[in-house]
Amino acid sequence: MKRKSSISIHLIIFSISFSGLFFSSCGKKNLEGLMVCTEVTGKIQHQNLWKSKTPARIVAIDPAQPEGNIKVLTEGYYSAHSPEISWDGKSMLFTARQKENDSWKIYEMNLDNFKIRQVTSSDENCSNAVHLPNGRLVYGLLTCKDSANTGHPLFTCNPDGSDPKQITFNRNTYSALTVLNDGRVLALDKTSSADKQKNILMVMRPDGTKAELFYQGTVGSNLISSVSETTNGKIVFVESGAGTPNGTNITSISYNRPLHSRVNLTSEIKGDFQSVFPMPSGKLLVSYRTSEAERYSVYEFDPETKSLGKLVFADAEYDVCEIAVVHQQVRPKKLPSEVDFGVKTGLLLCQDVNFSDPNSIKNSPALQKAVSVEIMGIDSSMGIVPVEQDGSFFLKVIADQPFHIRTLDENGKVLNQPCEWIWIRPNERRGCVGCHEDHEQTPENRVPLAVKNLPVNVPVHIEKIKEKKISLE
Amino acid sequence: MKISTKNRWILGILVLLGLIIYFPGHKFARAHVNYRTGVEDHPLLCLNCHLYMNTSGPIAKMVNEDYLSPINLAVSKDGSRLYVVAQEGNALITVDADQEKVINKIEVGELPHSVLLSNDGQKAYVSNQWSDHVSVIDLSTSKVVDTLQTANGPAGLALSADGKMLYAVNTYSSNVSVIDLETGEEQKRLEVGNNPTGIKLSPEKKLLFVTSRRAILAPYGDPVKTDMTLINDSSRRIEGYKTLESAHIAENLAFTPSGDLAVVTLVRPKNLVPSIQVERGFMMNHGIGIFEQKKDGRIIQLLLDEPNAFYPDAFDVVITPDGKKAFVSNSGVDCISVLDMDSIRALIAASTPEMLNSCANNLGISSRFVVKRIPTGANPKGLALSPDGKKLYVAEQLQDRISVINTESLETIATIDLGGPKKITVARRGKRLFANAGHTFQNQYSCYSCHPDYHEDGLVYNMASKDMGRNLTNVQSLRDISKTAPFKWNGKNQTVFKQDGIRFSTVLTRTEQFSYPDLDAISSFIMTGIHYPPNLQHNPATELTEAQLRGKEIFERTVDQTGKEIPVGNRCITCHPAPYFTNRKLADVGTLAATDDSILFDVPHLNNIYASAPYLHDGRAATLEEIWTKYSPYDRHGVANDLSKIELNEMIEYLKTLSSPDYYESLTKKKHTENTSN
Structure with a gap:
């Protein structure tokens, strides 16, 4: 009798466990394909929702039953936006403020049970968090003072918000957008100043090394959405401004050749686009409205035929301005890092400073050779370094300090105006082919004369840098 | 069932003994694996070393398979037969092209390389790299009827315009054997470029072009230059040399039918530039060389790579009979690049010499003439077109398969299984990894790129592991290294596991490191699957001079x-x-x-x-x-x-x-x- 009751208890425990497993797996299955959107009630005042005074919320919809219930995922938050789903489809990062005057913080939601936990705790605004393949997160740290003199750098941190580390060090305003399949971070550089406004995508390794230009929009254009990589090697986003006469449009560029492959997918479609999200099927989900009188709603879009498909979801009370879909994705490559915080400097080698793309340089005496370069810091010159006969120079630069370089002739006259602000991470080794050169040009196979000598310390007044000894590989 | 006290004691002692053995044993195994791999989290899988690293004996036989590994192929004049060289199978495989089935397998010498059909289509000549001879096969009986002696390591083959002479390119001894097909005797040897492979007779049937893989030996710092040797078919003499600047690994070539251009596959190494980054093509570029066939014709180089995508280890090139399309097998990324020849002609015609020089290092130029990349099976090598040019046959070396591509639609329309083993062994998987650039940032190079033929490329690189311009490194051969640990010039790596581990990805491949199963597989291949060619040139017998x-x-x-x-x-x-x-x-x-x-x-x-x-x-x-x-x-x-x-x-x-x-x-x-x- 006693034995029988024991068997019954075991059976009951087994049944409960089994049914628990069954239902939990059902739950996971149901989440796959769930659409997550950011909705805004009033007018979208700014393409960056963290600057918008109109509150936003994140909702979940089953695209198979768009008329069904909408689940508000950020109930209790004053405003929330920028949902980003993890590779395994199990969690979602988003940016939110709990009260109107709170700073923006990064939160993570467990999509199995919809529980939310706070990730960052900075008093300054954090936004647009993206999962990195190594388990950390990358996000922008923004101050409220949006001036040209204040850079908005990118940071990375552990999933619990600990160990925050700055990875960009120039004075530009960055916003992390996505991680490419090759493992690099794609970030929007929206730096603007009185004389120029930029609309460029920068790409860098997750440790901030090897930062370089990825895409540059046409003059006057404005990138207004997040950016996504499709399964067939395209990168899609929404742009407004020059070259997009019908309001805002979806732009596609090729990963393989991003600087010269821009295609406006929606030039024949009247109306405005607000965001785009690639589906595993190859089709896109887009947030679109026919006119200003309408609300943004979610439609299917076929990039092959460049045509709008069926309406997927509309909300009469809200504009749907961001879209993400819960699904498992292939994790991007986990890139190794050469950064060594025990080292104070990084190395920069330029193969030939006189090698330039004639199309990118205006008012420059092209035939005149540079004999030296001036390395310019934020407030002052960091020194003038002679250039070798073959145009090469080799610098050992204090790490994580912004600088830019301009070329000088034998009279000290400026030949090429400074390049963009750059930085070198601790122990980073970095190379340039030339100065303002074609970004698709690879180096000539020759030994640069500059590497036959030790690198020149920058700032040049530093005679000796006491470095950690690095062992030979 | 009641267990007796005695049995309980025995059981207890056994458990105790087990625990006594397990914990120190486990600790020992952990320490052993940590030492072998140089990391502390490699799984404790004893079989990876103690089973898959066996180079000989019954265990090695048990865990390995005899693969075919097709490398080159030829198509009969009527297009009904394919003749496929099975490099590891030491055979020539006859395939019914219409039925897409294997007809027979003819045994030839060791490590065959190329096949050439006689002008009347009655005979096939197969070069046997490790036997130093050419097998002559009567195709009507499918029997080897003769062997023609060559110098060391015959690879590419060509017939003289009159069909009376056979030219065999000897890769290891860097010369060409000129063999009289009447007598079967080698008439002369012509010294050609370093480590030659491919040979083709020009359409006007006067000159033969011979490609070289290795650059001319020169001190580090001197430009990398590789010779293309021109042989006069009438006089059987060297006509001259043409130089490919800043390039090497010129495997094969093809002429346009009109004869206006010769196209050769090549690699543009960056061994003289400190290897500080992979981004922007700082390590290696891949492309083609184009020889204008006119007086003072230029030699132009164009990259097949793209700014964020590289197409390494180009092996073969063929051009359609109408001269409109060229196909290049990119072995390192499992694809065929399709080139529009008229676009190339237009590009060349519109460019100044300075512009063409710039093109040789431009990653965007390929968008002007590459019309498609067609995916293939593992490691596409030799290419052959059907006589009407409508089908392209691709030897997928590590797939034991031939793929058939429609040259109009540019789609793969069939695959022909050559009958190799279906099981993919650990070492075979390792060989695929070795030959594939998927484990390098943006696929810029594979292990094979610096270790062609699993050997070495003869270049010295500035690995910039500590500083730039320092610690130059001569690439070492990987042949039969299993018993020669430690590795690297400084002997810092006690095993290949460590050599190809995390530091390898940090300083060389610059992308995610090999997963441990992949690391185990590639280590297994390197330690067991790469062998020395027989030393037939200097020691053909055991007796020394x-x-x-x-x-x-x-x-x-x-x-x-x-x-x-x-x-x-x-x-x-x-x-x-x-x-x-x-x-x-x-x-x-x-x-x-x-x-x-x-x-x-x-x-x-x-x-x-x-x-x-x-x-x-x-x-x-x-x-x-x-x-x-x-x-x-x-x-x-x-x-x-x-x-x-x-x-x-x-x-x-x-x-x-x-x-x-x-x-x-x-x-x-x-x-x-x-x-x-x-």
Whole structure:
């Protein structure tokens, strides 16, 4: 009798466990394909929702039953936006403020049970968090003072918000957008100043090394959405401004050749686009409205035929301005890092400073050779370094300090105006082919004369840098 | 069931014993695996080393398979038959092209490379790289009817315009055998570029072009240049050389039917640039060379790569009969690049020499003429077009398969299984990983790119592991290295597991490191699957010549020419003892450069040393002689300054005879069998 009751208890425990497993797996299955959107009630005042005074919320919809219930995922938050789903489809990062005057913080939601936990705790605004393949997160740290003199750098941190580390060090305003399949971070550089406004995508390794230009929009254009990589090697986003006469449009560029492959997918479609999200099927989900009188709603879009498909979801009370879909994705490559915080400097080698793309340089005496370069810091010159006969120079630069370089002739006259602000991470080794050169040009196979000598310390007044000894590989 | 007290005791003791063995055993195993792999989290999988690393014996047989590995192929004139060279299968496989089925398999020599059909289509000639001969096959009977002797390592084949002569390109001895097909005798040998492979007769049937893979030997810092040799078909003499600047690994070539252009596959290495980054093509580029076939015709190089995507290890090229399309097999990324030849002609016509120079380093230029990348199976190598040009056949070397591509739709329309083993062994998977660039940032290069034929490319790289411009590194061969640990010039890696682990990805591939199953597979392949070619050039039999024997005596001597005893540490034989001719220790031979960090050198093995020029850790010695005549003035690299020139030459002749112990063993066995049968 006693034995029988024991068997019954075991059976009951087994049944409960089994049914628990069954239902939990059902739950996971149901989440796959769930659409997550950011909705805004009033007018979208700014393409960056963290600057918008109109509150936003994140909702979940089953695209198979768009008329069904909408689940508000950020109930209790004053405003929330920028949902980003993890590779395994199990969690979602988003940016939110709990009260109107709170700073923006990064939160993570467990999509199995919809529980939310706070990730960052900075008093300054954090936004647009993206999962990195190594388990950390990358996000922008923004101050409220949006001036040209204040850079908005990118940071990375552990999933619990600990160990925050700055990875960009120039004075530009960055916003992390996505991680490419090759493992690099794609970030929007929206730096603007009185004389120029930029609309460029920068790409860098997750440790901030090897930062370089990825895409540059046409003059006057404005990138207004997040950016996504499709399964067939395209990168899609929404742009407004020059070259997009019908309001805002979806732009596609090729990963393989991003600087010269821009295609406006929606030039024949009247109306405005607000965001785009690639589906595993190859089709896109887009947030679109026919006119200003309408609300943004979610439609299917076929990039092959460049045509709008069926309406997927509309909300009469809200504009749907961001879209993400819960699904498992292939994790991007986990890139190794050469950064060594025990080292104070990084190395920069330029193969030939006189090698330039004639199309990118205006008012420059092209035939005149540079004999030296001036390395310019934020407030002052960091020194003038002679250039070798073959145009090469080799610098050992204090790490994580912004600088830019301009070329000088034998009279000290400026030949090429400074390049963009750059930085070198601790122990980073970095190379340039030339100065303002074609970004698709690879180096000539020759030994640069500059590497036959030790690198020149920058700032040049530093005679000796006491470095950690690095062992030979 | 009741367990007796006695049994309980026995059970308890057994459990206790098990625990006593398990915990220290586990600790020992953990420490052992940590040491072997250089990391602390490699799974404790004993089989990865103790099963899949066996090079011979029944276990090795059990875990490995005999694959076919098609490398090159030819199509019959009527298009009904394909003749496929199975490199590892040592066979020529006949395929019914219409039925897409294998008809038969004809055994040829060792490691066959290329196949060529006679003008009447009755015979096939197959070059056998490891047998130093060409098999002549009667296609009506599918039998080998003759073998034609060549020099060392025959690869590419071509017929003279009159069909009476066969040209066999000898890769290892860097010459071309001219064989009279009437007599079957080799008439002459023509010295050509370094490590040649491909050969083609131009459409006007006057000149033969011979490609070279290795660059002309030159001191580090001099430009990388590779010869293309031109042979006059009438006089059977060298007509001249054309130079590919900043390029090497020119595997194969094709002419346009009109003869206006010759297209050759190539690699543009960046070995002279410190290897500080992979981004923006800083390590290696891949493309084609184009030779204009007119007076003062230019040599143009165009990259097949793109700014963020690279297409390494181009192997073969064919051009359609209408001259409109060219197909290039990119072995390292499993695809065929389709090139529009008219676009290339237009690009060349519209460009100044300066613009063309710039094109050679431009990653965007391929968008002007590459119309498609067609995915294939693992490691596409040789290509052949059907006579009407409508089908392209691709030898998928590590898939044991031929794929068929429609040249109009540019889609794969069929695949032909050659009948190789279906099981993919651990070592085979490792070989696929080795040959594929998927484990390098943006697929810029594969292991094979620097180790063509699983050997080495003859270049010296500035690995910039610590600083730029320092620590130059001569690429080492991977042939039969399993018993020669430690690895790297500084001997820092005790195993290949460590060599190809996390630091490898940080400083070389610059992308995610190999997963542990992949690391185990590639280690298994490197340690078991790469063998020395037989040393037929310098030691075809076990008996050494008198001069070589005298050289052996010098190599093993203990006293110098004056009768004075040579200190043990300064004798050749001390550091280079048989059978691998390395004591696997570190040594200082006085060749540390001013730009090197202070290290001792791992004593390299010497088997097949004749095939590994240049020499020394930074490749400063172009020949073996130079090691002593130029770089050992104080006898720190063994006592040799007392030797006369003849004596040094004899020692070098002996060194060139050194080969794999397996090779000697097989020769002895062969000889024994011959004696027994006589």
